[in-house]
Amino acid sequence: MDELRPQDPARIGVWQILARLGAGGMGEVYLGRSPGGRLVAVKVIRDEISDHPESLARFRREAATMETVRSPYTAQLIEASLDSSPYWLATEYVPGPTLRAAVTGSGPFPPESALRLFAALAEGLATVHVHGVTHRDLKPQNVILAPQGPQLIDFGIARGLEQTLLTQVGMAPGTPGYAAPEVLLRNEVGPAADIFALGATIAFAATGRPPYGGGEASAVSYRTVHEDINLEGVRDDLAALIRRCVAKDPAERPELAAVIAGCAVDSALAADAHYRSVARDAEAVPEGVAEAAPEHVTAVEPEAEPKSARWGYDETTPYPSPNRRPPAPTRPGRRKGWLAVCALGLVVPLGLWLLPGQGDDKDTEAGTTGATTSGPTANTGPKDDAKDDAKDDPAQGPPDHIVNDRVSQDRWTLSDDPQQASQGIGSCDMGSLADSSPPTDMQSSVSHTTGSGTATAAFRPKNAGKGERPAPYYVSVGIRPPHETDRATGRPLKSVGKGIGFTSKPVDLYSKWSSGGTIKFQYPDDFRAHFDARTVDAIPVSDDPGDWTVVLYHVEGGPTKYTSIVCNGFHA
Known part of the structure; x- marks a missing residue:
């Protein structure tokens, strides 16, 4: 159960909204209270997808099913509004963890x-x-x-x-x-x-x-x-x-x-x-939640609620074929921008991030998802001077962290095309990437499950374990929320995120050369935002819905000497 955000409604129907219970591909679930004091769970379909026939059909089917099924093992439907936007249903509030x-x-x-x-x-x-x-x-x-x-x-x-x-x-x-x-x-x-x-x-x-x-x-x-x-x-x-x-x-x-x-x-x-x-x-609602809504929440009817993010949903997003053993990632064609595959809704969302220099030059299929990714057009080979810097003193190793000390020009956004948006496909404004590129043998992926608070970023050298281990090449992953971070509280502000966000500890790309090569970071556990004199823990993804940007940084020296080499992202 989370506190309400400024953009959340104060009231839906007769229900006063008290807290956020969760979010998913179709919309938000809130804790509501009736005028007489009864607590309910109010599920609201997002305005952005209310015109999608399959989404609306699924929502109506859910209400009809809950009305049909009367069981001690299911929450009971109390009220629903299914004829016009905003569409919502209120069910018996069932306290407890999943x-x-x-x-x-x-x-x-x-x-x-x-x-x-x-x-x-x-x-x-x-x-x-x-x-x-x-x-x-x-x-x-x-x-x-x-x-x-x-x-x-x-x-x-x-x-x-x-x-x-x-x-x-x-x-x-x-x-x-x-x-x-x-x-x-x-x-x-x-x-x-x-x-x-x-x-x-x-x-x-x-x-x-x-x-x-x-x-x-x-x-x-x-x-x-x-x-x-x-x-x-x-x-x-x-x-x-x-x-x-x-x-x-x-x-x-x-x-x-x-x-x-x-x-x-x-x-x-x-x-x-x-x-x-x-x-x-x-066994209890958190103290203070059931008494009143937070003062910062504006009392607006749901119809007037601003659209805070673009959402897509496709109930029939297909699985990759279960009869086909997933192939190793291969090199995509080179185009400006990046495309990420992230299915929303019932199928577990998956972001696939393939970097330049992964195999042959011809366009190939990105895994078995039926979509391709693309990489930067400039400087497709390794940046020799950057790599030489990393070789100067390998024994010294990377800094403990990199500092969020700049405005990042790298920004990922969900596609404006409804069909692509429904699959979580977006592109990245290359920004500073025009001046840099990753090693030609580098592969990476990023994944996020819609509605969850976590994400996973991983990268590896393609030919790990083959031949002599290359000289160190230090990499840090930066994950930036849609909104700027309050340096005092660590919470999202209303302003658009401009820094590099939360970052991982820099590691050598080749540090696991003999054991498969893959390095993984779990967000938010492995990420912090490091400012000049303050460190802030990463927030869960679910705390800040919208377009998240994920950037790989080549760390070339101290905590302020780093360069972005790859940009991607996902929509939460």
Whole structure:
């Protein structure tokens, strides 16, 4: 739960808006209070995508599904406005962390606790199926751990059981790692696919790991279809039940009643010590939130709310083929600007960032996403004088950090083309990059999941481990939010971001030469903003929606001697 921002509405319908509960590809979710004091969750579709037919259809379908499904395991629909913009729905407020947040913060569930959660979620899915509905996107993010038991949320792609196929060939609902093989291969969606997702969700709860590993969506989808689930360290009886649920053939998966029986629970989940400990934060609204809205929020009707960012959404964004093993990144064609691939909505968003000098000169496909990236046109070879500077005294090493002491001309923006924007494609104004370029053997990527507070930046030399290790070439990653950072509080200001943002510790591009070469930084954990006499921790991505710029810097000397070499970004 986060504080409201200046651009957030003070009231939606009869509901006074008190706090932000989250955000996603379709819009924002707020904590609201009725005139009589009842708390609700208000989900508002963004103005920028309200004219998109698929988005509006999904939103209306979610309201209809919630009205149809009456279950102790789902939040109840209280009110909805679906006839004219702004479109919104208000549901029962279910306090509690998501299963993903609980496992991330407190670690995996013990076996007995995982079995009790298994049984409860199976029972919840059974009550949904009784109403003729399949959830189609069960995953840890869509399970709230309320004090009385788990709640299933986000029915935006739920469908009736008779509606097993999407209307467009080659499109798949759900989330990689939790969507069943038949969904990925044939778009076949039925109760058995929900059971697969249930098994994968419990695997995450029991291990704390993505059930089919991480990485690009294409790689996760490939492993889901062709490889075994990762259950290392899981107790035998729990692992056996999970494996039955995630059988590749949907006909081999057990019925939900059999899953519940297989869990053999003998006590209530709400009485489980581990469950109580991770759900305890759900028992109260933070002090002061329910009393009044912050004074800085302007009381405007939603119709008058300014558009603060451009959003795109495409419910039918296709998965890369799960039958195609993802190839190694190859060199894109050289054009001015950069294109980033970042799918919004149901498919896990993925930004692919390929740098100049990655293989042959001809245009090639960027992974299996069906889009290409491009690099700067000037100085396509390595900058000899910069590299020579790095060789002067390799033993000295890089500075501990670089200083945010300048106005950056490198800026990434989401495409104005609706189709490209719906896929998260944008371009970067090259700015100072006209005077520099990266090493010809450098590869890199940046990824961000829509609605999350994190991002990952990685880079490596293409030929790591082959031949003699090159002389050090120090690199720092800079990630700049859409708005400027308050140096005193670290929070976003209203002004547009102009500095270099939050930066990583400079490292040698070739420091992992013998172990694969890949260097990864996790945002916000590995990033800080360093000013002259002050250091500020990085903010979560979700705290500042808009266009984020990601720049690689060649660090040539002290903390103020660095040059931008590659620009990219993503939309949050």
